[in-house]
Amino acid sequence: MKRLSVQARYMLGMVVDATGSGMYLPLSLLYFHHITGLPVTQVGAIMTTAALLGLAGNPVTGVLIDRYGARTVVVGGYVLRAAGFAAYPLADSAVAMFAVVAVVAFGDVSFSPSIQSFVAEIVRGSARDKLLAAQRSLRNAGLGAGGLIAGAALALGDGTAFQVIVVGTAVAYLAAAALIRSIPLPPEPEGPPPARTKRGYRLVARNRPFLALTLLNVPTAFGYMVLSVSLPVYITQELDASDSLVGVLYATNTVGIALLQIPVTRLLTRYRRTRAAALGGGVFCVAFLSFAALGLISARTPVLIGVFAATLLFTLGELLHGATASALVASTAPEATRGRHLAVYQLSWAIPTALAPAVLTGLLQLSPTGMWLLLAAGVAGSALALVRLEPKLPAQAVRAEAAAEPTVVKEEAGPRAPQS
Structure with a gap:
């Protein structure tokens, strides 16, 4: 080991x-x-x-x-x-x-x-x-x-x-x-132990750029849920496609992420994390508009081609947004209260995940085209707001090169100093 x-x-x-x-x-x-x-x-x-x-x-x-x-x-x-x-x-x-x-x-x-x-x-x-x-x-x-x-x-x-x-x-x-x-922790920095942090969640509440980053993720989190919640219903009931197509599209997305996430992210590390994540949101927007447009087409072959094209766009949006946004958020959270900050940020995923089945299916029944347009507007607005938020975020969060690379730890460090 x-x-x-x-x-x-x-x-x-x-x-x-x-x-x-x-x-x-x-x-x-x-x-x-x-x-x-x-x-x-x-x-x-x-x-x-x-x-x-x-x-x-x-x-x-x-x-x-x-x-x-x-x-x-x-x-x-x-x-x-x-x-x-x-x-x-x-x-x-x-x-x-x-x-x-x-x-x-x-x-x-x-x-x-x-x-x-x-x-x-x-x-x-x-x-x-x-x-x-x-x-x-x-x-x-x-x-x-x-x-x-x-x-x-x-x-x-x-x-x-x-x-x-x-x-x-x-x-x-x-x-x-x-x-x-079994993974060793980095050694604690030299000097006096860090001061105990009191009222940690109050510090999170005062960190307005981080809270903005959290709120901006909510529309994108709903967008991520379409592949498992609303897309299967839309494809089979609105586009009258085969049930088996759902599994093929899901496999296309999963295999695409597995094969391409590493090389795409290596390329993106040259650029600002905020811009890369925002670009992912823009691609999501185009994918949702494409799904909406398919409802206007009656010919089966163009619909089938369009479904695959839109799914590939959705997958590209994930590749651009997923790992980069995670690194951006983890780097924005202050080290002393990183756990509390990321716990708050996680709500921007957990709440949409819990609500998506009811919200997305309800919108789908009300208006399939309206659902896609609403999702497209949400992710586009989030992407634009993220770019505007960029100057308020820490430099080491926006640019990966601004943070120093760590020394690889080879032995288990001593016990961590408790923090609260």
Whole structure:
């Protein structure tokens, strides 16, 4: 294990994590329907309620990161989710199901702010963008591999395959926890220990540029959700395309991210992060306008070509925006309260993710064209506002080259000084 570099151990942990998640995610509703016998609609309602409850743990996550360090929270979240998955086979009723799903939800909500904080601790400058790009790429590959493993297990036709999958996911989370725990932390800077930070969330509330960055992400977060929420309905019901096309488009997006995220982000590190992320928002806008225009076309072949073209544009928007925006946010958050800042920023993803099924399907029923135009206007406005916000952001956040590269740590550093 010690022979592996910091980056290699980190990426191996992400692959193991994503493979475990990919095994379970496509089967989440079916699993509890199979185990409990509850209707799929009731299972979905229970899972949604547990996910919303999990958001209550978001502020606590920020405090824990700043007090005990990001690595501790990442590992703790993995262990919490592993415990929840290990208990899944015991959930034979609605109450028991809610209890175990809520445990996993609290672990889930801790992941994004803690893992971004951890990346910010172990790498700086353009290396941060590249590591986040590699993470997005390999996690997409891991999710796909996990889905294939789950499909192969279920193809055997044995009811125990469901149990094997959830236990395998628990084992994957424990393995990822061990890998992340093995990564040494950078040594603490010389000099007196940092002053204890009081009223951390008040400092976040006073950081207006960061709050603006958080609010500007909300329209983009809704845009990210169209691939899994509204696009399948739009394609099959409004464009009268085959159900199988949905899976092909999803695979196109996933494979595109897995193959191209690293080289695209390496190219983008030469430019301002704000401009690259804004460009991604602009490409999203063009993709949404393209989807809207397809509703005006009746010929099947042009519609099919247009759907693929618009999906490729959507994928390009992700490639430009995803890793770059993550690096921008992590670099904008002050180090002493990075956990709290990123926990607040995570709400700009978590809330749209929770609301998207209801909001996007409601808009789709009201006016499919109107939904796409509203999404296009939202991401375009967000992109323009991000460029205008640029002068108010720290220089090391806007330009990757403004932050010094870290020295690679080869040995475990001493215990971290607690922060709050």
